[in-house]
Amino acid sequence: MTTKPKVAFIGLGAMGMGMALHLLDDGFVVSGYDVNPKALQILEEKGGIAASSPRNCATDASFLVCMVANAAQTEEVLFTVSTGAVFGLPSNATVILCSTVPPSFPGKVLVKFHVDLARPDVQLVDCPVSGGTVRAAQGKLTILCSGTSEALVAAGPVLDSMAETKYEIDGGLGSANKVKLVNQHLAGIHIAAAAEAMGLVASLGLSTKAFHDTVLGSTATSWMFENRVPHMLADDWTPHSALAIFVKDMGIVTTEGLVQGVPLWVASSAEQLYLLGAQMGYDREDDAGVVRVFLPKSPSLVYSAARAATSPDDPRTFELIRCLLEIVHTVAAIEALALGDSLGLSTRDLVRIISNAAGASEAFKRASSRIMAGDSTSGPNISETRCMLTDVALLAKKLRYPLHLAATALNLYDLALVRGLGSQGVDFHGRDSGKSPWIRT
Ligand SMILES: *[C@@H]1O[C@H](CO)[C@@H](O)[C@H](O)[C@H]1NC(C)=O
Numbered sequence: 001m002t003t004k005p006k007v008a009f010i011g012l013g014a015m016g017m018g019m020a021l022h023l024l025d026d027g028f029v030v031s032g033y034d035v036n037p038k039a040l041q042i043l044e045e046k047g048g049i050a051a052s053s054p055r056n057c058a059t060d061a062s063f064l065v066c067m068v069a070n071a072a073q074t075e076e077v078l079f080t081v082s083t084g085a086v087f088g089l090p091s092n093a094t095v096i097l098c099s100t101v102p103p104s105f106p107g108k109v110l111v112k113f114h115v116d117l118a119r120p121d122v123q124l125v126d127c128p129v130s131g132g133t134v135r136a137a138q139g140k141l142t143i144l145c146s147g148t149s150e151a152l153v154a155a156g157p158v159l160d161s162m163a164e165t166k167y168e169i170d171g172g173l174g175s176a177n178k179v180k181l182v183n184q185h186l187a188g189i190h191i192a193a194a195a196e197a198m199g200l201v202a203s204l205g206l207s208t209k210a211f212h213d214t215v216l217g218s219t220a221t222s223w224m225f226e227n228r229v230p231h232m233l234a235d236d237w238t239p240h241s242a243l244a245i246f247v248k249d250m251g252i253v254t255t256e257g258l259v260q261g262v263p264l265w266v267a268s269s270a271e272q273l274y275l276l277g278a279q280m281g282y283d284r285e286d287d288a289g290v291v292r293v294f295l296p297k298s299p300s301l302v303y304s305a306a307r308a309a310t311s312p313d314d315p316r317t318f319e320l321i322r323c324l325l326e327i328v329h330t331v332a333a334i335e336a337l338a339l340g341d342s343l344g345l346s347t348r349d350l351v352r353i354i355s356n357a358a359g360a361s362e363a364f365k366r367a368s369s370r371i372m373a374g375d376s377t378s379g380p381n382i383s384e385t386r387c388m389l390t391d392v393a394l395l396a397k398k399l400r401y402p403l404h405l406a407a408t409a410l411n412l413y414d415l416a417l418v419r420g421l422g423s424q425g426v427d428f429h430g431r432d433s434g435k436s437p438w439i440r441t
């Protein structure tokens, strides 16, 4: 077997370890660094090299993969005086930033390498990854990547080894994180929306399992609904993906909204739910556990209501709550596309990538194809949809059940009515009319 070049891998968490071991299996020489000695031991047992510092890890490596939790940790492992990876990195190495970070961050890292530390030889790509621990270990991740074409070519062998699907995003360094940000915007809202709907069904004493089955395959479903609601039904908070990650990622999303001047009504509302969940002590558990924010007095209610008896009246209520989910997803889709637009991303590219990613939903597919077709009249109009939301709001009020995302959506529909968009269909982002809640008039 021919030996492939050396890869320095920093950040051997659940996903990072899988990626590093896969690179080893694929014939790369892998040296690893992590603050957790146990992780280093595992890497060493599998044939990797355990390094004593990021600097030591990067020595003689052609590639440096950085898979730490966030931007602050990335800076720390790269640039800490004397132990930082940059001080071990040989000439012409390629640095691959895999963490989800604010889109402006990779550019700052590049300036640090090229200007502050006088290392113009270093190539840099940003490439947020997704797919979870199992796919990480199989080299079947989805990777978004951006950088100069030279840097992307240089990083190619490592990215191709780790990825099943690789999207090169135009627009230069940071663009991949812009797409990731829009995906996280949707994914984060979809989990929170699923939680709000499931909590409401449970609070009504209806069968949460039956409701779940009603939503699957309908226009109200989402990738996250299908993936996370089973955790809620099982009352299983094993952290397949920790709630803390969405505290971080929704924070990146809403900060970017503030920077861009794009009001993110729905994302901000979802962010509050994750913050509440973290305050309640759920941050290290699965993100689906955010459902307990809606049910503080009976956090297992979605599970216990799974076996509730069904009654002939259920279909009407189910349909109402299913519509609520679809409406929230639709508003989220429009908000996400408005955010993507302000970041300079093409709607067509976003749709192509996100329709196959964790941010996917049926509503996103429908809303985006209508928006791209310039169709603002088909489907239920804004007045009609607002009536439906009002019915749900009244239902929840009777139970004293707290609605967050639905309440935000209702406010948006009211705003759209005030702006005279009542007869319009789903596309009330009204780019042309300038009356969109996402455009400052
Ligand atoms: C780095 O790349 C430059 C430009 O391609 C080349 O001239 C130089 O020899 C390389 N340095 C090393 C140490 O490989």
Ligand SMILES: *[C@@H]1O[C@H](CO)[C@@H](O)[C@H](O)[C@H]1NC(C)=O
Pocket (backbone or CB within 6 Å): 380, 381, 382, 383, 384, 422, 423, 424
């Ligand atoms: C919205 O649609 C409903 C049902 O098609 C219709 O009765 C109503 O007049 C419409 N409202 C507006 C403001 O266009």
